[in-house]
Amino acid sequence: MAQLTYREAVARGIAQEMARDEDVVLLGEDVAKAGGVFKATDGILERFGPRRALDTPISEQAILGSAMGAAMTGLKPIAEIMFGDFVAVCYDFIANEFGKTRYMTDGQVKCPLVVRMANGGGVAFGAQHSQSVENWCMQFPGLKVVAPSSPADVVGLLAAAVRDPDPVIFLEHKGLYGTRGEVPDGEIVDTLGTAKILRPGTDCTLIAVGMMVPRSLAAAEQLKADFGIDAEVIDLRSLMPLDTRTLLASVGRTHRVFTVEENPRVLGWGAEIVSIIADEAFFDLDGPPVRITAPHVPISTPPHLEALVIPSVERIVEAVRQSLAA
Amino acid sequence: MNIVMPSLGASVSEGKIVQWFKAVGDEVAAGEPLLEVESDKTSLEIEAPASGTLSEIRVAEDDIAPVGEIICILAGADEQPAETVEAPAPPPASPTAEPPSTEDVPGDPAPPPVRGRSQISPRARKLAAEKGIDLTQLADTGAPVTGADILAKSNAVPAADVSLMYADTPHQRHTISSMRGTIARRLTEAKQTIPHFYMSAEIDLGPLEQLRNELRSKVGECPTVTAFAIKALAEALRAVPEANVVWAGDSILQFERADIAVAVALDDGLLTPVIRDAGGKTPSSISAELKDLATRARQGRLQPADYEGGVASISNLGMHGVGRFQAIINPPQALILALGASERRPREADDGSVQFVSQMTVTLSADHRVVDGVTGANLLAAFGTRLQAPDGLL
Structure with missing residues (x-):
């Protein structure tokens, strides 16, 4: 067992898979010599050499295009898009290519690649470098979308993503790179499409991903201490496939549900989850499902204004308290 | 001041004037009862919200007015009720709420709380x-x-x-075991939802006692009375197939064999293991199977397959000295046969003399949704005939 930062866990996960399988390669802007702008790929070039760790030009289309070609011809590339926001530059691959290849070739051509992106805010990078793009990716059939919140989950889910025969979008959270957690020794391989109940509770369910997970856990502790509200906290970990069984079972126990989302309110992933719960667990509900989200505004750059946009522990506590008291 | 018909609760849209306590021209003091109104859910007295003169009654006794409509006018009353005025009328609504259309009303009253x-x-x-x-x-x-x-x-x-x-009566409190809960739920449901009817018959046990004595002396052991009764009931269901049925909600299931359940008493409840196709088995094999099932039932080792299904049950309290009783059907079955004790009873013989014979009273409880009286009678007769000629059951 070792204490690793989230960014060290990314490098460890990549190294674990590159050591296991020679077909796994890493490419992206500054991922090799510089060890990544977030230092999340530190040491990969030194260990695996320039043939398998490639610095690319500043062209997101070139990165994803070459990754797709490599994947179709037998490699298992891990491509990095430095900021999730930039995926818009190369969106054709996400929207039209990766997830459709296997289907359109009747399974003759597969696309086993992973696209890593630094997602989300909390580090005052402004409106074009702080967005949460889960819902930009999860709407396309054929794509899987993973968003870990802890170092151990980073290693295990990254390994599962690399080994998956289909394209996987892997959303690392910028605001979590410096956070630490216990990571077991040895090889770690997790399962895509599984949520985790991080804190059992009886009064309501908080559903979160990424940086909203630690904030929801802190909110749950505060709700318990100050208001006697016992909240269950679920880390989705995977948005596609979605572990609806765990979510619905939790709603069946607590009868109240809150999504905690960093993305703007309109069409956030929480809307999809609330819709599923309304379809399948309506008569388990003791009150309206509540989405705690960023407002529908561009994210501010100054830290004190950014903090007003992204749901804080205090906002989560207040939303839950008010809704349960109503 | 305008007095309006108050809200008489959620989903009530109108009220009826039962009685005016005041006439036009009367002086009214704040807090004095003014009138009584009623809805289909409640009735209440409305007090004057302020002192004044009742200048106009707009809705007469026995007439109905919608909630919010002006029913009378109190002249000389302060537009703002004085502090000394008691809160008029019980909740949920204030009967003094003035319609917003009247001139100098400062603001709309808050809407009454309505449970929507x-x-x-x-x-x-x-x-x-x-x-x-x-x-x-x-x-x-x-x-x-x-x-x-x-x-x-x-x-x-x-x-x-x-x-x-029973707070003052000395007692112990026992929690309800899961078996007790199941018995309570299923038998309550059976008694509430199955239209039971009951019919009894006397059965001569002389031939059966004689046969069992013979078996005991020849073979050393013999099947129990219950085993013979199970066999006889299974044969009777074969002879009266219209009774070999259960109610399946939207249809009736008629069986091609007779699976007979038997009530087995446990320390803390009872179970009803099932003898499958009892008609195809001999009384001695039924007796052996019954012994095994009862043993396993008491050890808590029965599987659902051992006690699910069945068309009829047999409950025998004869060994406990019960003369006759009526049993509750064990759903989803349609029949249960209650066996009483063997008793020596006087009977008039063919020559007019009185003889004593061994008899047992059996009582059939039947689900009238699927079994009618004549069918039940035929089944009971077929059962009696067979048990009174037990050689045919071997």
Whole structure:
């Protein structure tokens, strides 16, 4: 067992898979010599050499295009898009290519690649470098979308993503790179499409991903201490496939549900989850499902204004308290 | 001051004037009863919100007015009720609320709290429907109604009432075991939902006693009376196939063999293991199987396959000295046969003399949804004939 930062866990996960399988390669802007702008790929070039760790030009289309070609011809590339926001530059691959290849070739051509992106805010990078793009990716059939919140989950889910025969979008959270957690020794391989109940509770369910997970856990502790509200906290970990069984079972126990989302309110992933719960667990509900989200505004750059946009522990506590008291 | 028809509760849109306590021209003091109104749910007295003269009555006794309509006018009353005025009329609504259209009204009164659909949760609605709880009978606490409220109402209240009733009587409290809970639920359901009817017959046990004595002396052991009765009931169901049925909700299932369940008493309840195709087995094999099932039942080792299904049950309390009794059908079965004790009873013989014979009274309980009286009588007769000629059962 070792204490690793989230960014060290990314490098460890990549190294674990590159050591296991020679077909796994890493490419992206500054991922090799510089060890990544977030230092999340530190040491990969030194260990695996320039043939398998490639610095690319500043062209997101070139990165994803070459990754797709490599994947179709037998490699298992891990491509990095430095900021999730930039995926818009190369969106054709996400929207039209990766997830459709296997289907359109009747399974003759597969696309086993992973696209890593630094997602989300909390580090005052402004409106074009702080967005949460889960819902930009999860709407396309054929794509899987993973968003870990802890170092151990980073290693295990990254390994599962690399080994998956289909394209996987892997959303690392910028605001979590410096956070630490216990990571077991040895090889770690997790399962895509599984949520985790991080804190059992009886009064309501908080559903979160990424940086909203630690904030929801802190909110749950505060709700318990100050208001006697016992909240269950679920880390989705995977948005596609979605572990609806765990979510619905939790709603069946607590009868109240809150999504905690960093993305703007309109069409956030929480809307999809609330819709599923309304379809399948309506008569388990003791009150309206509540989405705690960023407002529908561009994210501010100054830290004190950014903090007003992204749901804080205090906002989560207040939303839950008010809704349960109503 | 305009006095309007008050809100008489959620989903009530109009009220009827039962009686005016004051006539036009009367002086009225603040807090004095002015009139009585009623709806289909409640009735209440309305007090004058302020002192003044009743200058006009707009809605006569026995007439109906919609909630919010002006029913009378109090002249000389302060537009703003004085501090000394008692809060008029009971909640939920203020009868003094003035319609917003009148001239110099400072502001709209707050709408009365109404428990709308949105304040009863979907889960609470579902649970209330399942448990037969009338949502309009819930106390209005102002808070939304949740599933927990319904569960509290359906479970806790009656249990608490019973405990309260015996609070002064020395007693021990036992929790309900899962078997006891199941028995309580299934038999309550059976007695409430299955239209039972009952018929009894006397059965001569002389031939059976003679046969069992012979077997005992020849073979050393013999099947129990219950085993013979199971075999006889199975044969009777074969002879009266219209009784070999169960009610399946939207259809009737008629069986091609007779699976007979037997009530086995345990220390803390009972189980009813099933002898499959009892008609195809001999009394001695039924007796052996019954012994095995009863042993395993008492050890708690029965599997669902051992006690599920069956068309009829047999319950024998004869060995406990019970002369006759009526049993509750074990759902989803349609029949249960209750066996009483063997008794020596006087009977008039062919020559007019009195002889004593061994007899047992059996009582059939039948589900009238699928078995009619004549069918039950035929089954009982077929059962008696066979048990009184037991050689044919071997």
